[in-house]
Amino acid sequence: MTRTRIVLGAIVTAIAVAIMIGLGFWQLDRLEEKRALIAGYAQAVDQPPIAYPPVPTADPPLYRRSALTCLEVTGWRHQAGANAAGQPGYVHVADCRLGAEGPGAAVEIGWSREPTAGTxxxxxxxxxxxxxDERYRYxxxxxxxxxxxxxxAPPSLAAIRNNHLAYAVQWFAFAAIALVIFALATRKRRREGA
Structure with missing residues (x-):
């Protein structure tokens, strides 16, 4: 009975450790992808202005200069944010109609200490x-x-978090902890069986 439990425990532990190690390597891949994304955004800052994309794209043109004409404000969002000097308060985002049809666009018109200013x-x-932007992607x-x-405050590359290395280390640590727990439990069962 003890031997069966040890074998079953070994199988479950091996599967769990393999999954955790796989997740650790997946986070390392995501780390490199995020670094490349941030590098691309850093280059976008110095590129010439583009036409504002009226339809959300899979690869949003973040940190590029652009312009648009808001034909009509269709709604408001007031969110926690900062001004150009870094003071906390509220940023005011207008949901705009750009043409006769289409999804529209979001325009952050400014900052204030008042929660519903600018309307x-x-x-x-x-x-x-x-x-x-959480509603329109940008x-x-x-x-x-x-x-x-x-x-x-203008959009900042510093706001992009890249925690994937910490997540990878966390998954590898979980795998190591699972192996240590299994080894201690197996040792205890063998002592009890002897």
Whole structure:
């Protein structure tokens, strides 16, 4: 009975350790992918402006300069954010209609300490930098504060987290811990069986 338990435990532990090691190597691959992505974004900062993509793309053109014309504001989002000086407060994001049809766009029009400021902005031309957005995948962050708001902090590469090395180390540590626990449990069962 003890031998069967040890064999079964060895099989389960081996499968778990193999999965954890696989996840560790997958995180190392993701680390390299994220480094390449960040390097591409760093190059985008110095590239010439592009036309604002009206349809979300699989590879968003983050950190590129662009411009658009908001024909009509269709909704507002007010989120925690910072101004250009790094002070905390609220950034105000207008969901805009760009044409007769299509998904629209998000425009971060500026920053304030007030949670719902800026809602009197009716739209118009906006120049800025493309940054990430949770609804449209990317948004245009205005160069200047609109509707009496202060300028928001521009999108920053420093905001992109690359924790994949820590995750890889974590998975490898879990695998090592599982092996140690199995070895200690097996040793204990053998002593009890003797």
């Amino acid at each position: 009197d902005w009716q739209g118009g031309p906006v120049e800025g930098v493309i940054g990430p 948004r245009l962050v205005a160069d200047e504060g609109l509707a009496g708001l202060e300028r928001s």
